[in-house]
Amino acid sequence: MKKTLISVTMAAIFLSFTLIMGARDWRVSQIPNGSKFNCQNCHISSLGGGTRNGFGIEVWNNFLDPFQNEGGNVVWGSALAALDSDGDGFSNGVELQDPNGDWRPGQPQPGVLSEVTNPGDPNSKPSPNSIDDFTGSPESIKLFDNYPNPFNPSTKIRYYIPEASDVRLEIYNQSGELLYSLVEGFQNQGAYEVVFTAANLSSGVYFYILNTGAFSEIKKMILLK
Secondary structure: OHHHHHHHHHHHHHHHHHHHHOOOHHHHHHOOOHHHOHHHHOEOOOOOOOOEOHHHHHHHHHOEEOOOOOOOEEOOOHHHHHOOOOOOOOOHHHHOOOOOOOOOOOOOOOOOHHHOOOOOOOOOOOOHHHHHOOOOOOOOOEEOOOEOOOEOOEEEEEEEEOOOEEEEEEEEOOOOOEEEEEEEEEEOOEEEEEEEEOOOOOOEEEEEEEEOOOOEEEEEEEEOO
């Protein structure tokens, strides 16, 4: 009986130790205003480690360098800022007071700390006043760099439209030949993400173009097989 009790106790201690050690607390300083919620920016537990929330899952799956590595660093930028990882209607950038993803580690923290909300908690939302007064809120159409890039075989393309409009997102080769139409139709205001899989394409440079009629932007991506 004593051996069983000791075994159970040691297992509980080991599990707690594992969860705590699973936290990568240096990543707190790699997102804007990360110190407000610390490990709970990415994890459900306040100790960090263990189950990831929506923001933590997004970071782990797509925004670590090296990719999906326990020692990887968070790649904060326009693409991660444009996403709404917890599905509460506010982008990660707006919740962290850096809507365009311009902040970089080592720079002064952006925005107002008291207005920062948790990008991984759908119950933590910015107040309407903080959004209205936040001059950094996106006001124009934006086409973000695809991630990863170079890629094989899939990459994510993200864009933001400030008002409802007809949208086309297309893939071209270096000869200007249209290869794929990823998006073609009416879309409401918001941030969008499209996964492009380069089926039957060879290694090389390709271009993706966002067009809304009044706006057009082109960016380059590289397929490496």
